[in-house]
Amino acid sequence: MYKKLKQKFFGEAAKKKQEIREKSLENLNQNYHTFRLTEDNSKGFGVLGGYTAASNIDENVSSNLAFDKYQGLLAYGTRSGDIKMVSMKGYEQEIYGAHDGCAILHMLFVPGQLLLFSIDAKNRLVCRDLRSTGWQTSEGGDANLRSADVKVAASYNQKKLRGQ
Amino acid sequence: MDDPDVDLVSCFYVPPFLTSEPDNHNHLFIGMNSGSVHIFDIKKKEFSDFTIRNLKQTEVNVLNYHRVSDMKCQPEKMHRLLIAHEKCQVRVYNMNK
Numbered sequence: 001m002y003k004k005l006k007q008k009f010f011g012e013a014a015k016k017k018q019e020i021r022e023k024s025l026e027n028l029n030q031n032y033h034t035f036r037l038t039e040d041n042s043k044g045f046g047v048l049g050g051y052t053a054a055s056n057i058d059e060n061v062s063s064n065l066a067f068d069k070y071q072g073l074l075a076y077g078t079r080s081g082d083i084k085m086v087s088m089k090g091y092e093q094e095i096y097g098a099h100d101g102c103a104i105l106h107m108l109f110v111p112g113q114l115l116l117f118s119i120d121a122k123n124r125l126v127c128r129d130l131r132s133t134g135w136q137t138s139e140g141g142d143a144n145l146r147s148a149d150v151k152v153a154a155s156y157n158q159k160k161l162r163g164q
Numbered sequence: 165m166d167d168p169d170v171d172l173v174s175c176f177y178v179p180p181f182l183t184s185e186p187d188n189h190n191h192l193f194i195g196m197n198s199g200s201v202h203i204f205d206i207k208k209k210e211f212s213d214f215t216i217r218n219l220k221q222t223e224v225n226v227l228n229y230h231r232v233s234d235m236k237c238q239p240e241k242m243h244r245l246l247i248a249h250e251k252c253q254v255r256v257y258n259m260n261k
Contacts, residue, residue, distance in 0.1 A: 106173060110192075110206060111180045117192060119173045125194070127209060 066116065068109035073130075077104025077118055085116075099124065171198045178206070179237035189242060189259070195232025199249055216247070216257060 066075045072088030081099035086092055098104070099120040106119040114130040176194040191212065192204040201216040230250040238244040245257040 106176055108176060108178055108192075110178045113181065113206075115206065117176065117178070119176065119194070121172075123171075123173055125204065127206075 064104060064107045066107035066109045066118075068111060068114075070112040071109075071114060073109060075107055075109065075116060077107050079103040081120065083107070083116075083118065095128075099126065171196045171200075173197075174231045175234060177235040177237075179242050180239075193235050193245065195235055195247070197231045199230055199232060201232060201235070201247060216255075 064077050067073070073085060074087075075083060075085040077083050077098070081097060081101045081104060083095040083098045083104065084092070085095075099118065102120040102122050102124070104118050104120050106117075108117045109115065110117070116128040116130060118126050118128070120126075174195050174197050176192060178192050179189070181188050190206045192206055194202040194204060196202065203212040203214055203216075204210070205212050230253070232247060233250050234248045236246045238246070243259045245259060247255045247257065249255070
């Protein structure tokens, strides 16, 4: 008799615990956003799984990400040569034609210096100084980053081209 | 840098800036598929004269270095650069000597 009661009591308690776990898992699943940057889900949910609804760059995301932990900035490039930057404060910035339509292969922030380096498929290294710009949201309309401060020619001959 | 048909950038790296300013050397390291490393001066915005060439190009027939897969600086002594190549070769460069 005692054993049956024990089984009933502990069985119910175990069931309740399991239900609580399942509920918590459901909540986790609801709050969880996947960050898979495929072309299919980027069209449906925005580039970052629903975080960037106002995004216009929704295709051709290449596999490069740059992150500055001091400034809270995340940037990525696309195969069509565009760059998108997202701030931890919620601002967004898009740079169209950053590499003249050439695929961006590598991107990197200089930590704490607001400098963004990017290299494209033609071996062009572009340095962007974000300090010389007004950081605005993409919805603000007139949000143009001053484009490449320095472009280094593809051939390695110490050329220094200032401005665009 | 070299022509992309010949050689392509495989990785690049900027060491983090330290609070002790003299230890910052303000350079960007660009690793290539051929195994050589180009160095870019961040302050002057130009390539440095110093490049770490692949041994193949310097015609020293000891080791053939492959694609640069990763680079890191030692956090306390930033002049020491660790270059990892594919197929398990690792080079340590002391840039002040």
